[in-house]
Amino acid sequence: MANTLLIYGSLTGNTEGVAYKIQELLRSKSKEIDVKNAIDADLSDLTGSYSGFIFGCSTWDDGLPASDFNDFIERINTAKPNLAGKKIAIFGLGDSNYVHFCGATTIMEKTFVTEMNGAKIIETLHIDGYPDMEENQAIIKNWVEKLAELID
Numbered sequence: 501m502a503n504t505l506l507i508y509g510s511l512t513g514n515t516e517g518v519a520y521k522i523q524e525l526l527r528s529k530s531k532e533i534d535v536k537n538a539i540d541a542d543l544s545d546l547t548g549s550y551s552g553f554i555f556g557c558s559t560w561d562d563g564l565p566a567s568d569f570n571d572f573i574e575r576i577n578t579a580k581p582n583l584a585g586k587k588i589a590i591f592g593l594g595d596s597n598y599v600h601f602c603g604a605t606t607i608m609e610k611t612f613v614t615e616m617n618g619a620k621i622i623e624t625l626h627i628d629g630y631p632d633m634e635e636n637q638a639i640i641k642n643w644v645e646k647l648a649e650l651i652d
């Protein structure tokens with residue numbers, strides 16, 4: 501089993517594509533991660549044996565996480581699992597033409613780092629516009645290169 505679980509929320513597939521790209525890039529660095537759609541994620545994913553988590557989500561509706569990810573947060577929020585000692589990395593997709601650019605990343609940081617005590621190990625990645633753009637592919641690759649050194 502992998503040591504790190506990536507949970508993503510994606511409405512039109514952009515974040516999903518980035519999630520699997522991150523898995524592919526990490527694999528090329530000999531780091532294996534599991535990937536899960538937030539629709540299928542629940543409390544037991546966070547309280548199991550993973551030593552780290554990567555959370556990724558796009559922003560919709562004036563700064564909110566994609567609805568599937570929002571529902572996941574609601575499912576775990578009553579239990580508020582303690583993520584102390586767990587390594588946390590966060591990425592978000594959005595569009596800087598919106599007022600609340602990548603607002604979902606602020607909510608993910610509040611939820612998993614501030615409220616659940618997870619240890620943020622890397623600066624949060626913000627992807628502006630289509631992830632397939634050359635510039636964004638380079639940003640993702642750079643981030644993953646750093647991340648590979650930090651996760652188990």
Ligand SMILES: Cc1cc2nc3c(=O)[nH]c(=O)nc-3n(C[C@H](O)[C@H](O)[C@H](O)COP(=O)(O)O)c2cc1C
Binds near residue numbers: 511514599601629630
């Ligand atoms: C109706 C609508 C609302 C959006 N609202 C925001 C927003 O408030 N902030 C932001 O950064 N991006 C916003 N976006 C951009 C999306 O987050 C972006 O297209 C993202 O790549 C979608 O990823 P997904 O396919 O993984 O859901 C919005 C897009 C649409 C179509």
